[in-house]
Amino acid sequence: MNDNLFQLLNRMAGHYDWIDDFMEFCAQDIVLIMIAVIACLWLTGKESFQKSAFFACLTAAVSLLIGSLIISPAVDHPRPFVAHQVTQLIAHAPDASFPSDHATFAFSLAFAIWFTNRRLGVALLALSVLTGIARVYVGVHYPADIAGAIVLSFVVGFLVHKLSGILNFLPMIPIRIYRKIADKLTFLPRAQ
Known part of the structure; x- marks a missing residue:
């Protein structure tokens, strides 16, 4: 099923330049939009938004560490372009593919934002889904790599959200630093 789903999506690649260009953007650069959203949350100066941004970054860091240091070496699944003849639209190292780092990050x-702000979280989840589909379309991941990233991200996001009350002191350190800087630089929003 994993191979069949991969072939279904990847078979569409290489036929229309504008679709390929869009999918390449989604596969590589859509995460930059998501980073910009997190940065905007932080720069509002509103403590609740800053905490959401902090815990989103913490969730991403923990998920990526677990994925790349524990799961990926244990599973050691080859990328589609290593195991099959594929239409590969972006260059990638032939390292282990499970779980997808891009999808894990996105x-x-x-998920971290979704636990605190459903509307914004749904928008970010839509961007994440585009990223996941595009990673398969461009030939660098299997659908199972994306599914693994989704499960890992949700579990870590849920645990971080549930522990955020205990971990509440962590975001206060950078928030205090931000407030000191904002007091000196008039163009930064003040704490709210």
Whole structure:
């Protein structure tokens, strides 16, 4: 099923330049939009938004560490272009593919925000889904790599959200630093 789903999506690649260009953007650069959203949350100066941004970054960091240091070496699944003849639209190292780092990063940010702000979280989840589909379309991941990233991101996001009350002191350190800087630089929003 994993191979069949991969072939279904990847078979569409290489036929229309504008679709390929869009999918390449989604596969590589859509995460930059998500980073910008997290940065905007932080720069509002509103403590609750800053905490959400902090915990989103923490969720992404923990998810990526677990994925790349524990799961990926244990599973050691080859990328589609290593195991099959594929239409590969972006260059990538032939390292282990499970779980997808891009999808893990995107879904970690999205789920972390979704737990505190449903509307913004849904928008970020939509961007994450585009990222995941595009990673398969461009030939660098299997659908199972994306599914693994979703599960990992959700579990870590849920645990971080549940522990955020205990971990509440962590975001206060950078928030205090931000407030000191904002007091000196008039163009930064003040704490709210």
